Amino acid sequence: MSALLEQRRPDHSLPQAFYTDQDVFDFDMKAIFERAWTMVGFEIEFPQSGAYIALEIGSAAVIIVRGKDGIIRGFHNSCRHRGARICQEAAGRTPRFVCPYHQWNYDLTGKLLRAAKMADDFIPENHGLVPIHVETVAGCVYASVAKTPLDFSPFRASVERALRPYNLQDAKIAHIGYLEERGNWKLVMENSRECYHCAAGHPEFQKAYPIAIGERGGALEHVDETETTRRLRLLGLDVPSEMNDWWQVARVPLNEGKVTFSVDGGALVSKRLIEQDGRDLGALRWAIEPNNFCHVTVDSAFMFSANPVHPTLTKVTAKWLVHKDAVEGVDYQVADVIRLWDETNMQDRDFIENNQLGVNSAGYIPGPYSPSAEPYVMSFVDWYCKMAREFIANGLTPSS
Numbered sequence: 384m385s386a387l388l389e390q391r392r393p394d395h396s397l398p399q400a401f402y403t404d405q406d407v408f409d410f411d412m413k414a415i416f417e418r419a420w421t422m423v424g425f426e427i428e429f430p431q432s433g434a435y436i437a438l439e440i441g442s443a444a445v446i447i448v449r450g451k452d453g454i455i456r457g458f459h460n461s462c463r464h465r466g467a468r469i470c471q472e473a474a475g476r477t478p479r480f481v482c483p484y485h486q487w488n489y490d491l492t493g494k495l496l497r498a499a500k501m502a503d504d505f506i507p508e509n510h511g512l513v514p515i516h517v518e519t520v521a522g523c524v525y526a527s528v529a530k531t532p533l534d535f536s537p538f539r540a541s542v543e544r545a546l547r548p549y550n551l552q553d554a555k556i557a558h559i560g561y562l563e564e565r566g567n568w569k570l571v572m573e574n575s576r577e578c579y580h581c582a583a584g585h586p587e588f589q590k591a592y593p594i595a596i597g598e599r600g601g602a603l604e605h606v607d608e609t610e611t612t613r614r615l616r617l618l619g620l621d622v623p624s625e626m627n628d629w630w631q632v633a634r635v636p637l638n639e640g641k642v643t644f645s646v647d648g649g650a651l652v653s654k655r656l657i658e659q660d661g662r663d664l665g666a667l668r669w670a671i672e673p674n675n676f677c678h679v680t681v682d683s684a685f686m687f688s689a690n691p692v693h694p695t696l697t698k699v700t701a702k703w704l705v706h707k708d709a710v711e712g713v714d715y716q717v718a719d720v721i722r723l724w725d726e727t728n729m730q731d732r733d734f735i736e737n738n739q740l741g742v743n744s745a746g747y748i749p750g751p752y753s754p755s756a757e758p759y760v761m762s763f764v765d766w767y768c769k770m771a772r773e774f775i776a777n778g779l780t781p782s783s
């Protein structure tokens with residue numbers, strides 16, 4: 384990895400092995416995914432005690448669950464007997480965790496309740512589920528399997544302030560979709576961090592979204608004041624755009640007269656997340672490295688996350704939220720709510736799969752990013768390389 388990182392030319396796409404090699408992929412799981420934060424989803428996905436989501440963070444299988452005390456916690460999804468996976472479904476509800484292999488029972492705080500036929504000196508207290516870090520903020524749920532995770536507090540402060548008016552605790556899931564993309568996770572994320580391809584690649588998306596955004600020196604806060612941002616400020620929704628190397632929170636104006644992310648920019652849900660007289664409140668975008676971004680508008684929210692499966696396969700999870708009182712078929716149609724992002728994701732999948740094929744070729748040479756159109760790709764790759772170098776230099780392990 385050190386030699387590969389030496390070969391990297393700054394502000395260029397990465398050498399081939401970063402996108403194709405199994406050893407690099409394994410390194411990424413340890414050096415990046417198992418040290419960073421991952422967005423799990425939304426608090427509303429844990430409506431009662433025992434509601435859980437099981438997912439992978441790098442090579443770690445984890446469970447996120449709401450306890451009887453209302454607190455959302457996380458654990459490694461690996462039994463303390465002989466390691467079997469405890470939750471086999473992606474989501475569900477259970478009063479306690481029962482390992483399917485030899486029936487060890489754990490409560491929702493991870494405490495071992497029952498393990499039959501063990502030796503007299505067996506100490507149940509020493510065999511609880513291994514906890515991981517979980518943070519909830521403004522209706523969103525994040526997890527990290529690092530022993531000492533990246534400092535969450537600046538991101539928390541920023542996203543809490545920005546998301547508060549949208550009340551995502553009062554939302555509901557309208558739809559969850561999955562998409563397999565035959566591309567390396569970094570190609571998926573590079574694609575998601577630029578709109579250089581949007582003019583040619585996303586004809587519907589650009590009706591609502593000002594695709595030149597982010598092309599003016601690389602920071603969304605440099606976007607000129609528009610009628611939209613003026614209205615946001617008047618409504619008290621104008622939050623400063625903030626970012627550091629692993630997260631971004633930014634207000635994004637939509638095109639003049641557009642309300643939300645729909646194929647024509649028109650409203651999708653009659654019961655809105657924010658009830659205001661205005662019609663063009665823009666969007667709020669919040670994102671964390673390595674694998675996530677979200678947008679919320681007046682009437683719906685969208686979450687994107689990319690989960691690496693193997694060096695040239697990534698599974699994208701997409702979630703859409705609407706107000707909890709919006710009635711399907713009356714206030715909104717699921718097909719309409721998901722159409723724009725769903726089509727955009729499929730268009731992006733085609734770009735990514737074609738990108739992977741070209742990168743696989745013997746003729747691939749890393750090329751230069753556009754400083755004006757791809758600043759967020761550059762910051763993503765810089766952050767990746769920084770995390771990789773830190774991991775190597777400090778002899779770090781995911782648990783350190």
Ligand code: FES
Pocket residue numbers: 462463464465466467482483484485486487
């Ligand atoms: Fe879980 Fe045996 S591996 S009870």
Ligand code: FE
Pocket residue numbers: 574575580581584585727731
């Ligand atoms: Fe795209």
